Amino acid sequence: MKFFKLLLLPFMGAVVAAAFLWPEPAKGFLGESSRIVFFHVPCAWTAALAFIVAAAYSVAWLLKREARFDDVAETAVRLGLLFAVLTLLSGSLFAKIMWGSYWNWDPRESSYLLLVFLYSAYLFLRAAVSDPERRARIGSAYAVFAAVLMPFLVFVAPRVTASLHPQTVINPQGKILMDTPTKTVFFAALAAFTGLFFWMLEIESRLARLGRERARSGQREAG
Amino acid sequence: MSRRLGFFARAWAVCAKDAAQELRRRVAIASIFFFAATALALVSYAVGPFGIPPESRSRLDASLLWVILFFSAATSLPRAFVREEETGTGLGLRKVAPGVVVLAGKALFNFLLFLAIAALSVPAFSVLLEWRVRSKAGLLAVILLGGWGLSIVSTFLSALVARAGQRNVLFLVVSFPLLVPLLLPAIASTIQASEGAVEGTPLRVLAAYDGAATCAAYLLAAVAWED
Numbered sequence: 001m002k003f004f005k006l007l008l009l010p011f012m013g014a015v016v017a018a019a020f021l022w023p024e025p026a027k028g029f030l031g032e033s034s035r036i037v038f039f040h041v042p043c044a045w046t047a048a049l050a051f052i053v054a055a056a057y058s059v060a061w062l063l064k065r066e067a068r069f070d071d072v073a074e075t076a077v078r079l080g081l082l083f084a085v086l087t088l089l090s091g092s093l094f095a096k097i098m099w100g101s102y103w104n105w106d107p108r109e110s111s112y113l114l115l116v117f118l119y120s121a122y123l124f125l126r127a128a129v130s131d132p133e134r135r136a137r138i139g140s141a142y143a144v145f146a147a148v149l150m151p152f153l154v155f156v157a158p159r160v161t162a163s164l165h166p167q168t169v170i171n172p173q174g175k176i177l178m179d180t181p182t183k184t185v186f187f188a189a190l191a192a193f194t195g196l197f198f199w200m201l202e203i204e205s206r207l208a209r210l211g212r213e214r215a216r217s218g219q220r221e222a223g
Numbered sequence: 224m225s226r227r228l229g230f231f232a233r234a235w236a237v238c239a240k241d242a243a244q245e246l247r248r249r250v251a252i253a254s255i256f257f258f259a260a261t262a263l264a265l266v267s268y269a270v271g272p273f274g275i276p277p278e279s280r281s282r283l284d285a286s287l288l289w290v291i292l293f294f295s296a297a298t299s300l301p302r303a304f305v306r307e308e309e310t311g312t313g314l315g316l317r318k319v320a321p322g323v324v325v326l327a328g329k330a331l332f333n334f335l336l337f338l339a340i341a342a343l344s345v346p347a348f349s350v351l352l353e354w355r356v357r358s359k360a361g362l363l364a365v366i367l368l369g370g371w372g373l374s375i376v377s378t379f380l381s382a383l384v385a386r387a388g389q390r391n392v393l394f395l396v397v398s399f400p401l402l403v404p405l406l407l408p409a410i411a412s413t414i415q416a417s418e419g420a421v422e423g424t425p426l427r428v429l430a431a432y433d434g435a436a437t438c439a440a441y442l443l444a445a446v447a448w449e450d
Contacts, residue, residue, distance in 0.1 A: 137446060
């Protein structure tokens with residue numbers, strides 16, 4: 001495990017360097033703007049993955065009722081929100097260059113904004129419940145319910161209305177429309193962001209667990 | 224409530240109990256319809272025949288109709304489980320019926336209430352805004368599917384927020400992002416119904432959303448309503 005963590009830093013560095021130096025800018029895009037695909041799409045992928053991980057750990061909490069599963073689920077949602085916000089920011093930069101304004105109410109732009117609202121609501125819901133056991137139960141039920149309906153927001157709703165969004169990765173043909181160097185760097189970036197997410201998840205979950213244990217020992221000393 | 228009764232009979236009993244409670248306090252029901260009437264009057268005054276000509280606003284009309292239906296229903300939807308906690312009847316209800324039966328009964332009541340709001344709002348909307356619907360059967364299908372999706376998701380979320388602080392505000396915060404994927408195809412299908420036949424992706428998405436939400440709510444009902 002430690003070997004993979006040590007490998008991640010040079011791997012991420014190589015991906016960033018390759019993203020700017022190796023593939024040619026894609027045709028049909030202004031200037032170098034197409035290179036954003038190496039950062040924007042992995043952020044979007046990582047956000048969706050984080051919310052799926054949150055749902056999986058929420059199911060684990062519902063089955064086992066162990067607090068550590070709830071720690072991971074909440075941490076995954078927080079990290080998912082971070083990556084979703086990065087997706088929105090990088091998408092806005094691309095939109096400004098390609099379409100002339102930072103926000104265009106493009107269905108896919110809007111679906112990620114709603115995703116941020118959807119999982120911010122998870123944090124609001126948790127914050128409104130003081131009892132830890134009930135907070136975990138309500139949070140887990142909401143996370144699973146939201147994960148069932150999330151595909152309608154991210155994959156289905158944007159297809160009901162017309163979109164300005166480039167269709168290089170998700171398109172009706174079901175093919176990735178990229179040349180070999182672009183595809184290589186793209187998949188390497190997906191792997192690097194996924195690795196980074198799981199590393200951050202491990203550190204943050206450990207911190208959440210320590211915080212919970214410290215709060216519990218503080219209560220015991222006060223009692 | 225006897226355990227010998229079947230699932231639907233017990234769910235119907237919960238629905239009938241909610242209806243009796245609401246009808247006893249007539250002000251709650253009256254306020255929902257008053258809200259719908261006020262929203263309708265405001266919309267028709269702003270964009271009615273003298274505001275924007277009917278032929279220029281076929282897409283706008285469908286969106287406005289669902290805004291009126293959604294917000295009128297949203298004044299009552301969070302009450303499904305919140306009322307039980309406020310009146311202290313939640314514990315009794317937990318003892319006599321499992322969570323899934325209570326959820327089904329309350330969702331059914333919310334669905335019937337939504338249909339009542341739609342039955343009054345849609346004809347009034349059509350008259351006041353000179354809104355013509357070419358496919359009435361299509362519009363009925365959209366209202367039934369949209370109404371069920373709205374009811375089941377809202378009822379489930381009502382169970383989640385029932386014992387949290389700031390329930391009513393929290394309900395709007397948690398429900399809006401989950402209901403947008405329902406409202407978008409509902410509006411798209413309503414546009415189709417007003418222009419001709421309802422067909423294709425939006426109605427299928429609506430049906431799929433209802434199916435997914437109903438299954439998820441069924442599986443999680445016991446957890447949401449647990450003490």
